[in-house]
Amino acid sequence: MLKERWIKILAYIIVPSFAIIVLIPFFWVLMTSLKTPSEISSWPPHFFPKELTNENYINIFVKENFFRYLLNSFIISIGSMFFVLLTSSLSGFIFAKYRFPFRTFLFAVILATATIPIQVYMIPLFIMVYKTGMMNTYFAMIFPMTIMTFGVFFMRQNIMSIPDSLLDAARIDGANELWIYLKIVLSLSKSSLMALGIFSFSEAWGNFIWPLLVVTTKDMYTTELGLAVYQRQFYIEYGAISAGAVVTIIPMLLVFTILRKNILQGFTTSGIKE
Amino acid sequence: MAVLSTLIAALTIALLLRSIEHVSPFFETLFYIPVITSWVPASVIWKWLYDPTYGLINYILSLFDIAKQGWLQEPDLIIFAIVIVASWKMIGYYIIVFTVGLKNIPISYLEAAEIDGASALQRLRYIILPLLRPIILFAVVMSTIQFFNVFAPVYVLTASAQGAPAYDLKVVVSEIYRNGFEYYRMGYAGAESVVLLILVMTMVTLQFTLFREQK
Numbered sequence: 078m079l080k081e082r083w084i085k086i087l088a089y090i091i092v093p094s095f096a097i098i099v100l101i102p103f104f105w106v107l108m109t110s111l112k113t114p115s116e117i118s119s120w121p122p123h124f125f126p127k128e129l130t131n132e133n134y135i136n137i138f139v140k141e142n143f144f145r146y147l148l149n150s151f152i153i154s155i156g157s158m159f160f161v162l163l164t165s166s167l168s169g170f171i172f173a174k175y176r177f178p179f180r181t182f183l184f185a186v187i188l189a190t191a192t193i194p195i196q197v198y199m200i201p202l203f204i205m206v207y208k209t210g211m212m213n214t215y216f217a218m219i220f221p222m223t224i225m226t227f228g229v230f231f232m233r234q235n236i237m238s239i240p241d242s243l244l245d246a247a248r249i250d251g252a253n254e255l256w257i258y259l260k261i262v263l264s265l266s267k268s269s270l271m272a273l274g275i276f277s278f279s280e281a282w283g284n285f286i287w288p289l290l291v292v293t294t295k296d297m298y299t300t301e302l303g304l305a306v307y308q309r310q311f312y313i314e315y316g317a318i319s320a321g322a323v324v325t326i327i328p329m330l331l332v333f334t335i336l337r338k339n340i341l342q343g344f345t346t347s348g349i350k351e
Numbered sequence: 352m353a354v355l356s357t358l359i360a361a362l363t364i365a366l367l368l369r370s371i372e373h374v375s376p377f378f379e380t381l382f383y384i385p386v387i388t389s390w391v392p393a394s395v396i397w398k399w400l401y402d403p404t405y406g407l408i409n410y411i412l413s414l415f416d417i418a419k420q421g422w423l424q425e426p427d428l429i430i431f432a433i434v435i436v437a438s439w440k441m442i443g444y445y446i447i448v449f450t451v452g453l454k455n456i457p458i459s460y461l462e463a464a465e466i467d468g469a470s471a472l473q474r475l476r477y478i479i480l481p482l483l484r485p486i487i488l489f490a491v492v493m494s495t496i497q498f499f500n501v502f503a504p505v506y507v508l509t510a511s512a513q514g515a516p517a518y519d520l521k522v523v524v525s526e527i528y529r530n531g532f533e534y535y536r537m538g539y540a541g542a543e544s545v546v547l548l549i550l551v552m553t554m555v556t557l558q559f560t561l562f563r564e565q566k
Contacts, residue, residue, distance in 0.1 A: 081370075081471045088367035095364060096381045099439065103384065105407055106396045118405050121413075192493075192555050194500045196524045197548045200531055200541045283389030285503045286524070290532060301391040305507055308395050315399050322392040333387045337380060 103326075110134070110319035117315050133320035137307075141317075143324055145296055146303035150282055150328075153218050153299060157281035158274050160223035165273060169232025170262050174244065184233075191226040195287060203290050217291045218299075222281050228273050235269040236262055275336055279329060300325045354494045357438040358445060358487070365449035366475070379450065382443035390440070390503035397436045398423070398508055423508055436504050441497065445490050452486035453479070492558040496551055500524055523547050 109117060110133050112126040137143045172184050195202075202221055211217040239262065247257050263270070285301045292298060298306070304325050308318045364382070368375040385393065400407045401422035409419045422432045456479060464474050480487075502524040509525075523543065531540030 084367070084370050084471055088371045092364060092367055092371065092378055096378055099382060099385060099442075101407075102396045102400060102439070103388075105400065109399060122405060122407060122410050189555075192496055193548065193551055194496065196500045196502065196527065197544050197551060200527070200537060200544050203531070204537065279387060279389075283391075285389070285391055285506075286528070289506075289528075301389055301503075304395060305391045305503070308398070308507065315402075315405075318395055319399065322395045325392040326388050329387045329389065330384070333384070 106319045106322050109315055110323050112316060114314075114316055130316075133316040134324075136314075136317045137321045137324065141303065141307060141321070142295070143300065143303060143321065146298050146300040147324070147328070149215075149297060150299040150301070152215055153222075153284075153288075154278045154281040156215065156219040157222035158278045160219065161225045161228050161277035162270055162274055164224045165228030165232045166236075166263060166266065166270065167258070168229045169234075169236050170258055172229070172233045173236040174239075174241070187226055187229055191230065195221060195284075199286065199290060202287075206291055212291055213293045213297055215297075218288055218297075219281075221287055222277070222284065225273075225277055225280075228277065231273055232266065232269065235266050239265050271336075275332065278332070282329060354491060354498055356434060357441050357494060358490055360438065361442050361445035361490075362449050362487075364442075365446050365453060366479070368446070368450060369453050375450075379443075379447060382446050384443070385440045386443040388440070390501075391507060393440050394436060394504040394507035397432070397439075397504075401432055401508070429509065433501070433504055433508060436508070437498055437501055441494065445494065448486060448490055449483070452483050456482050488558060488561055492554050495554055499547070499550060502528065 108124065108126060111129050111131075113128060113130050113132070116123065116126060116128075168187075172180065206212060206217045243261065244257055247261060252260075283301065284299075285305065288299045288302045289305070292302060295303075304318075304321045307321055368378060403409065403419060403421045403424065406422070408422065413419065420428060422428050460478055460482075461474055464478055469477070501522060505522050505525045506528075524547070527540045527543045527547070530536045530543065
């Protein structure tokens with residue numbers, strides 16, 4: 078692209094220094110989580126702790142029950158991922174391969190809601206949950222995240238690339254529509270299901286405002302919520318708060334490092350193309 | 352402001368990454384780490400960096416003889432503080448978006464321009480930017496919607512807990528939250544949601560009409 082020498086030199090200076098700036102906060106929080114309280118409040122601050130301590134981690138797991146929060150987050154994220162994959166692949170299949178009245182219109186309606194974030198409709202959603210007495214349940218936390226408009230669009234695009242002749246051949250051999258969906262469509266769209274699964278998992282994991290509204294007791298807290306509430310209560314205990322932040326980041330970081338290729342190439346490319 | 356700072360920085364980095372192609376995947380991954388970090392831990396990390404007495408940022412400033420700032424206490428500073436957090440978190444995503452866009456520009460155009468003697472800046476101005484316009488537009492719309500819906504960092508960074516007099520910054524979503532769920536004025540909060548909805552829909556329509564003009 079731009080291959081001039083001075084641009085290359087500029088890139089080699091700017092890009093790594095920018096990377097360091099981006100990564101310092103993570104490094105700093107990790108170091109803080111391993112420091113003793115007296116060292117945290119020392120001035121000037123040390124970069125590396127003089128004596129390592131695991132006291133902060135013990136604090137959050139024993140006193141604050143972060144295990145429970147992690148478990149809740151996993152239940153919600155896995156649940157949401159499962160339902161998003163199911164609804165997206167099914168409706169994507171229907172929109173891609175069947176003709177029925179108002180098909181384009183219905184698809185346009187679904188697509189129009191794609192960019193509307195939950196913050197816009199959380200009030201009516203909350204009233205629904207409240208009036209039906211579902212407050213503080215896993216169901217209430219998962220159900221706004223069972224259908225993902227982007228997922229429907231994404232799966233439709235992918236399933237459209239499956240040739241019709243393949244499906245027709247199966248029909249001639251006597252396969253019913255459910256069999257076609259389960260055995261042909263799903264197995265041919267494995268990689269896109271994977272990308273969508275990761276995406277919906279991380280969306281559910283990072284969701285904060287919705288659990289904040291519907292959760293009322295501590296044993297239903299997600300890690301996000303637990304951390305946010307925890308840091309409000311104990312402003313001074315930076316060590317424990319940092320440990321909490323590290324614990325909250327690690328699961329997503331693991332998923333990311335293992336499946337990096339899928340994440341970076343999978344949905345960013347298909348999200349932009351029309 | 353967050354939109355501008357994020358997108359300009361992301362575009363610059365994406366452009367620079369193209370000129371050092373062989374190491375770019377490594378850096379793209381590094382820049383993506385804040386994106387996969389969710390808002391709450393990201394804000395918690397920054398809250399500690401911004402700490403008025405022991406924070407790292409004030410320490411770095413003190414090396415340049417700048418007095419300690421109350422980043423989260425001064426009404427003028429807290430908005431910058433939140434812009435920095437939001438930009439830091441989202442920049443990696445837009446670096447990837449722009450990288451994808453840049454990779455789709457045919458090399459032959461650039462080579463032709465180079466043979467005709469166009470300088471790097473001229474190629475940027477007359478070839479890369481015009482061809483990147485749809486992507487830039489997409490990024491502007493998406494990031495505007497995203498930043499308008501920022502809530503968790505405001506909730507975390509302005510939390511006025513014990514011994515932490517933080518300035519009470521108001522953004523749209525935190526206002527909806529406060530009116531609806533702290534004062535129980537659901538109707539008022541509902542009206543605010545409608546305003547937010549109109550805003551989002553305007554952005555989306557804008558994008559669609561501009562896209563159509565391009566074709």
